[in-house]
Amino acid sequence: xxxxxxxxxxxxxxxxxxxxxxxxxxxxxxxxxxxxxxxxxxxxxxxxxxxxxxxxxxxxxxxxxxxxxxxxxxxxxxxxxxxxxxxxxxxxxxxxxxxxxxxxxxxxxxxxxxxxxxxxxxxxxxxxxxxxxxxxxxxxxxxxxxxxxxxxxxxxxxxxxxxxxxxxxxxxxx
Amino acid sequence: xxxxxxxxxxxxxxxxxxxxxxxxxxxxxxxxxxxxxxxxxxxxxxxxxxxxxxxxxxxxxxxxxxxxxxxxxxxxxxxxxxxxxxxxxxxxxxxxxxxxxxxxxxxxxxxxxxxxxxxxxxxxxxxxxxxxxxxxxxxxxxxxxxxxxxxxxxxxxxxxxxxxxxxxxxxxxxxxxxxxxxxx
Amino acid sequence: xxxxxxxxxxxxxxxxxxxxxxxxxxxxxxxxxxxxxxxxxxxxxxxxxxxxxxxxxxxxxxxxxxxxxxxxxxxxxxxxxxxxxxxxxxxxxxxxxxxxxxxxxxxxxxxxxxxxxxxxxxxxxxxxxxxxxxxxxxxxxxxxxxxxxxxxxxxxxxxxxxxxxx
Numbered sequence: 001x002x003x004x005x006x007x008x009x010x011x012x013x014x015x016x017x018x019x020x021x022x023x024x025x026x027x028x029x030x031x032x033x034x035x036x037x038x039x040x041x042x043x044x045x046x047x048x049x050x051x052x053x054x055x056x057x058x059x060x061x062x063x064x065x066x067x068x069x070x071x072x073x074x075x076x077x078x079x080x081x082x083x084x085x086x087x088x089x090x091x092x093x094x095x096x097x098x099x100x101x102x103x104x105x106x107x108x109x110x111x112x113x114x115x116x117x118x119x120x121x122x123x124x125x126x127x128x129x130x131x132x133x134x135x136x137x138x139x140x141x142x143x144x145x146x147x148x149x150x151x152x153x154x155x156x157x158x159x160x161x162x163x164x165x166x167x168x169x170x171x172x173x174x
Numbered sequence: 175x176x177x178x179x180x181x182x183x184x185x186x187x188x189x190x191x192x193x194x195x196x197x198x199x200x201x202x203x204x205x206x207x208x209x210x211x212x213x214x215x216x217x218x219x220x221x222x223x224x225x226x227x228x229x230x231x232x233x234x235x236x237x238x239x240x241x242x243x244x245x246x247x248x249x250x251x252x253x254x255x256x257x258x259x260x261x262x263x264x265x266x267x268x269x270x271x272x273x274x275x276x277x278x279x280x281x282x283x284x285x286x287x288x289x290x291x292x293x294x295x296x297x298x299x300x301x302x303x304x305x306x307x308x309x310x311x312x313x314x315x316x317x318x319x320x321x322x323x324x325x326x327x328x329x330x331x332x333x334x335x336x337x338x339x340x341x342x343x344x345x346x347x348x349x350x351x352x353x354x355x356x357x358x
Numbered sequence: 359x360x361x362x363x364x365x366x367x368x369x370x371x372x373x374x375x376x377x378x379x380x381x382x383x384x385x386x387x388x389x390x391x392x393x394x395x396x397x398x399x400x401x402x403x404x405x406x407x408x409x410x411x412x413x414x415x416x417x418x419x420x421x422x423x424x425x426x427x428x429x430x431x432x433x434x435x436x437x438x439x440x441x442x443x444x445x446x447x448x449x450x451x452x453x454x455x456x457x458x459x460x461x462x463x464x465x466x467x468x469x470x471x472x473x474x475x476x477x478x479x480x481x482x483x484x485x486x487x488x489x490x491x492x493x494x495x496x497x498x499x500x501x502x503x504x505x506x507x508x509x510x511x512x513x514x515x516x517x518x519x520x521x522x523x524x
Contacts, residue, residue: 050330052338061333081332104346110339123346132349139342152338155349186510193484195491195506224517228485231466234386236376238369 043068043161044092044100046075053151068161077154079137085109086137092158100127100158106137132157182214183207192221367413368397374414374487375421381482382425384463384471392428396421418487419497422479429475469519473512480505481512 049064067075071094079086091103101124108119127133135154183191183204190196191204208214332338347355375396379389399420400413407413463471470478483494491505498505 048328050332052333063330065328065330067328075328077328077330079330079332081338082334084332084338102346104344106344108340108344117340119340119344121344123344125346125348127348134345134347134349134352136342136345136347138338138340138344140345141341150338151341152332185514186507189510189513190491190506193491193509220517221513224513224520225485227520228466228481231464233377233380233467236373237390238372 041160041162042070042094044071044094045069045159045161045164046090046092047155047157047159048075048077048090049155050077050079051153051155053153079152079154083111086152088135088137088154090135090156098129100129101125102127102133102156102158104135104156106135108137127158129158129160129163181207182211185217188214188217189221192218192225364401367400367410370410371414371417372397375417378418378482378487379421379425381467381470381486382422382479383428384467388428392421392424395424415489415493415497418483418489422483422497425479426475465520469516472519473515477508477512477515480508481516484509 045066045068047064047066049062051062069075069092071092074089074091077088077090079088085108087107089105091105093101093103095101103122103124106119106121106123108117108121110117110119121137123135125133133156135156136151137154138152140151187196187204188208191201191208194201196204208218372393375393376389379392379396380386383389383392396417400417407416470482473481480494480498483489483497484491489497491502491509494505495502
């Protein structure tokens with residue numbers, strides 16, 4: 001429990017979806033700018049891939065995207081289908097030692113022929129940087145592996161943003 | 175610090191005397207008395223030693239934080255801040271935009287100076303970003319943050335004509351554990 | 359000085375205010391917070407004060423009141439924290455939780471911290487703000503006679519505390 005000394009207004013600033021196409025000079029400016037080091041050091045990139053998996057085969061469909069955020073700042077994903085609307089909020093938390101925990105909060109609306117159903121979920125899992133975490137918002141069927149059961153899967157990988165920037169810079173310099 | 179003798183000044187008077195707060199001619203009267211009275215002399219010496227000890231006691235050096243943004247005159251500038259970190263040079267505006275912060279800070283990036291920011295490890299694994307900005311900028315910043323921009327919201331359209339159903343409890347699992355589980 | 363330039367006021371008076379705040383509050387980070395709050399109020403004030411001396415008195419008055427608020431809060435928080443610590447098995451610590459992380463304080467500062475606030479603040483204004491009884495009386499809104507008695511009582515008690523610690 002933390003008691004703030006003063007009434008504080010914390011601004012956990014939002015990071016918009018990022019496709020970093022910075023010029024080298026911009027990257028240089030980032031790395032030379034001492035004041036931004038903290039920001040970059042803390043930033044995390046979440047690579048999020050949604051897949052619909054038929055059993056035992058390559059995904060019938062997938063959609064990949066990524067977003068940069070800060071520990072404690074959520075990334076919201078909305079999956080929209082014909083009979084389905086899923087809102088998932090992924091929030092990475094990072095301890096002092098760099099250990100990561102990913103929290104997923106999901107809300108599912110399913111429109112049936114005669115009714116609309118609503119489910120919520122809240123899950124968390126410790127994870128290493130670069131490790132894949134799988135979120136199944138509609139659950140995992142015990143029948144997975146059978147011919148007609150498709151699985152909706154959201155893959156999340158978390159990377160320290162700085163590492164990605166450095167890799168990009170290194171490959172740009174090659 | 176007790177002193178004998180009905181003619182001795184009171185303790186608080188001696189204390190005021192040591193502070194130079196007793197006005198003439200009483201200060202001279204007290205000075206003469208102190209000279210003659212061992213008890214009062216000791217009391218004054220004691221007070222002096224205490225004052226010296228207080229003066230010599232080491233204290234942390236003040237760390238003068240940079241002056242908050244202001245117009246140079248004492249005007250009612252509503253400045254909200256807690257701590258002021260180093261100012262972000264204008265060149266950092268481009269870098270911030272690259273990080274995607276530009277959506278929120280673009281409103282203030284047009285100014286000659288960016289708001290002052292402090293970033294540190296927050297409680298429970300979160301991040302604490304503290305921004306110093308005049309209220310008018312702050313309000314704009316908060317409005318921008320409150321409205322998630324289209325660019326920041328990830329929307330994924332599931333394949334058309336797909337009828338997906340709930341088949342079980344949602345699961346969040348490490349891929350390694352999932353693969354291991356499937357093999358069994 | 360007819361009109362105190364803001365930067366000059368800040369640079370000139372901050373060290374004094376910090377010194378006073380530190381001695382009243384007993385730790386650096388709280389002192390810095392109180393100083394910053396004080397200067398915010400100064401900037402928000404609008405009307406410039408006639409000279410540096412008046413500005414100093416004004417700032418010290420504000421600082422003393424802010425420090426008093428912190429003092430009351432500290433006492434409430436300390437009780438609440440003790441209750442919480444007894445009842446919890448684990449808690450999350452922020453890097454700057456004042457209860458858990460205190461920088462080393464001298465014997466003198468520890469003794470000052472044990473003085474009741476009313477005595478401590480008067481003594482600190484005398485010893486560290488370089489104010490006379492008249493100025494202290496104005497800052498605190500009490501009589502000079504009252505200042506005189508409080509300074510003496512503070513010294514008496516402080517001497518006792520320091521003697522006990524030796």
